[in-house]
Amino acid sequence: MIPTRAPTTEGVALAARKVAEILPAPPLLPLEVEGRTIWCKAECLQPVGAFKxxxxxxxxxxxxxxxxxxxxxxxxxxxxxxxxxxxxxxxxxxxxxxxxxxxxxxxxxxxxxxxxxxxxxxxxxxxxxxxxxxxxxxxxxxxxxHAYADPWIIEGQGSTGTEIAAQMAVLAGGPPELIVAPCGGGGLTAGLALACPNARIVPVEPEGWDDVCRSLAAGRIERVLPDAPATACDALQTPATRPINFAILQERCPFGVAVSAAEVRAAQRLAFAKLRLVVEPGGAAGLAAVLAGKITLSERSAVVLSGGNTDARAFVRVLSTAD
Amino acid sequence: MIPTRAPTTEGVALAARKVAEILPAPPLLPLEVEGRTIWCKAECLQPVGAFKxxxxxxxxxxxxxxxxxxxxxxxxxxxxxxxxxxxxxxxxxxxxxxxxxxxxxxxxxxxxxxxxxxxxxxxxxxxxxxxxxxxxxxxxxxxxxHAYADPWIIEGQGSTGTEIAAQMAVLAGGPPELIVAPCGGGGLTAGLALACPNARIVPVEPEGWDDVCRSLAAGRIERVLPDAPATACDALQTPATRPINFAILQERCPFGVAVSAAEVRAAQRLAFAKLRLVVEPGGAAGLAAVLAGKITLSERSAVVLSGGNTDARAFVRVLSTAD
Missing domain, CATH: 3.40.50.1100 (Rossmann fold)
Known part of the structure; x- marks a missing residue:
């Protein structure tokens, strides 16, 4: 049932035009982190609360x-x-x-x-x-x-990168050199790679659900282990990436990064306090990796805050935790 | 010390140009309320978390x-x-x-x-x-x-209205017919009135701090009463408006609306769940009045979410309250 054509750069450009006709680009908000500006793409502000x-x-x-x-x-x-x-x-x-x-x-x-x-x-x-x-x-x-193993889905998510590039040209004086993004099955990450051919792309996963990290290290698709721990990052709980995604990731992402539950919570709290944004755990994974110092930043770095759908009760727990 | 020239429509236009040079316009987000779309100006996303x-x-x-x-x-x-x-x-x-x-x-x-x-x-x-x-x-x-009794301040805050008008022309097919805004001393409200001469402008205050409501009703500036209750809307705790603001409000606002603490909390919770925005109590007062059915909506209605600076502890209390 899944279409097998490969997603293309031209497809991303077409998707970006179609998306621009009906959805205003969510803002790219500056966040000062230890003297550097991280540009945060606020996809949690989309009408459904996510880039999807x-x-x-x-x-x-x-x-x-x-x-x-x-x-x-x-x-x-x-x-x-x-x-x-x-x-x-x-x-x-x-x-x-x-x-x-x-x-x-x-x-x-x-x-x-x-x-x-x-x-x-x-x-x-x-x-x-x-x-x-x-x-x-x-x-x-x-x-x-399919949520990620589909050429149109990959191209559509890639429009996030098209917008980041256009916004950074105005706000940061040039295109992104680094884009950090939460990664489930690899639809967004693969799309960003097609959209921004000259940027480093770093996928970020929750600890225990780091199948893409391990797949990139192994050079072949690895699955999440059967004893994977529970994670608050429900949006990133995918058992494995697929060849249509991995073909792109393997070419463009030397490595992935895993973040802990506490690192994710810290990122959610910072987005609350400094950006006034509600970001769900999975949506904050990229920012979590940056704040934890796990990624070498570039002169022009962007992070995708990919979603903001979280229950009030869960958000209260995050804001109330001191870690 | 306070300059005494009157703020002008031309001044608002100049302010809007100056602001546009350094600050990207915060998004105007659609919110469905009982089958109608309310356009929410997300000023809580400004670099300092407020339109100020x-x-x-x-x-x-x-x-x-x-x-x-x-x-x-x-x-x-x-x-x-x-x-x-x-x-x-x-x-x-x-x-x-x-x-x-x-x-x-x-x-x-x-x-x-x-x-x-x-x-x-x-x-x-x-x-x-x-x-x-x-x-x-x-x-x-x-x-x-001064926070509001200053012609430049009024004109600067008015640039919010210039942006709303430009954004609604694209998103809603025409200029705003109604703008609802939180009101402290009346700087934002007066600025919106100058920026959008054809829109109804409704200032909203917390109960007990409704001096502008009473002033509009009385036809002269009234002060907050000495026994005013505590309010979570710290941003709207101004003892009285000033002649430079009131001259405009009196001409353009037939009335103001007061909202309860519970109505404000309900608006904060809706902004959390549906817009993924952190809005402080005072910033949510306008939305609170709309949700409470206290303002007759127009075909094209906008609400200013004026600020998002709230402590995590206070926000946890709001999310945890069931009223």
Whole structure:
């Protein structure tokens, strides 16, 4: 079901034009970190609270009329879900989203509020979300909109990089030399790599879910280990990247970085205090790596704050923790 | 010490050009409220976390070289303080800010971090901040930069309206018909009135601190009553508006609206959940009035989210309250 063409730089440029027609570019906010300016791309300010709206829009607008009529099936812990639901509602396409039963309440509620059908699967119980989605697609003759292993999705997420480059040209006097981004399956990271061919791209994952870090080190796709610890970064809980993503990452990312839960919380607190932004754990992973000093900064460095969908209760715990 | 010329529409246009040279326009974010779109101007995303940076920049860039050398004195509960400190640092001007001892910690810390000298006064003890500031100005031959009773400050804050009008033309198909804004002394409200001559302008104050509401009703400037209750809206705790502001408000605002503490908290929680923004109590007052159904909306309505400087502890309390 997954299209097999490779995503391209031209595809990113097209996606960026399509996205610019309907979504104002979220701001690129300066953050002073030990005397240097880090440019923070506030994707948490997108209408669904995450960059995922970009890929979903690029993908769904590329469907044929017959495909639109049959509908789409998405798989997501929540942000891709909302992106697909948003694009589907806007285009009058029926959308079903396969989501884990333990997804954050706010993500489940928002996806339903956007008019999508939510089909729950038992992640903690070991059900495979891709199998559930493929079964649904067959039953309904619907198109699978994969969260990251899809050329349109990759190109759409890449429009984030197109905007960063345009904004930094004005604000920082030149294009980004470094872009740090949270990494789940590698859709955003691969898209950024296509969008900004001259920038270093560093994917950041939560500890224990650092399959992309290990894959880059090993030179082949490695899966998350079966005993991976619980993580607050629900948006980054993907079992493995895919060849369509890894082909790009392998070429453009010498390494990835893993961050601890405490480092993520510290980044969320700094975004609260200095940027007045609500950033969810997975969305703050890139900033966490920068603050922890795990990435050598460039003269012009950008970080993607990729999402802001977090329950009030979870955010209260983060703000109340002193680590 | 306070300049007495009247602020003008041309002055707002000039301020808007000066501000646009150094500060990217904060986004105008759509918020769905009972089937209508409210356009939220996210001034909490300004570098100092509030719109006050606008007036301060317009005022300080208008100083003569001799005035710059002598320095400035500001009076503020915190947001104007940071605006003046930010502009002063950028222009190499010495700034002293008179702030209440009970100002939010984050505002005191940020003002000092911007290099300004903080002079505390005892608000709860009844000390008059304007007297403290005027004494300092005399001692140092410094220029008083009043938080709202100053034509440059009013014009500078008005640039918020210039941006709203430009953004709504693109996003909403036309200029704002209604702008709802938090109101302390009336600097922002008066500026918005000058910037958007065809929009209804509604100032919103916290209950008990609704001196502008009462002034508009009475047709003359009324002061906050001596037994005014405590309010979380520190940014809106001004004892009275001034003739330079009231002359404009009286002409353009038929009435003001007062909001309760619970209404303000509900607005902060909605901004958290739906906009992923950290908005301080005073910054959320306008949105609170809209959500409470206290203002008849127009086809194209905008609300200013004027600031986002709040301590983590205070924000945790807001998110944890169920009202």
């Amino acid at each position: 709206i970009r890929g979903a829009w690029h993908r769904l607008t590329a469907l044929t009329q017959a495909e639109r009529t049959a509908g789409v099936v998405g798989v997501s812990s929540g942000n891709h879900a909302q992106g697909v639901a948003w694009a589907a509602r806007r285009l009058g396409v029926k959308a079903a989203i396969v989501m884990p039963v333990d997804a954050p309440e706010v993500k489940l509620a928002n996806t339903r509020a956007l008019g999508a059908e939510v089909v729950l699967y038992d992640r903690p119980g070991g059900e495979d979300r891709d199998e559930v989605a493929e079964r649904l697609c067959k039953e309904r003759e619907a198109t699978l909109v | 940076i606008r007036g301060a920049w317009h005022r300080l860039t208008a100083l003569t070289q001799a005035e710059r050398t002598a320095g400035v004195v500001g009076v503020s509960s915190g947001n104007h303080a940071q605006g003046v400190a930010w502009a002063a640092r950028r222009l190499g001007v010495k700034a002293a800010i008179v702030m209440p001892v009970d100002a939010p910690e984050v505002k005191l810390a940020n003002t000092r971090a911007l290099g300004a000298e903080v002079v505390l006064y005892d608000r709860p003890g009844g000390e008059d901040r304007d007297e403290v500031a005027e004494r300092l100005c005399k001692e140092r031959e410094a220029t008083l930069v």
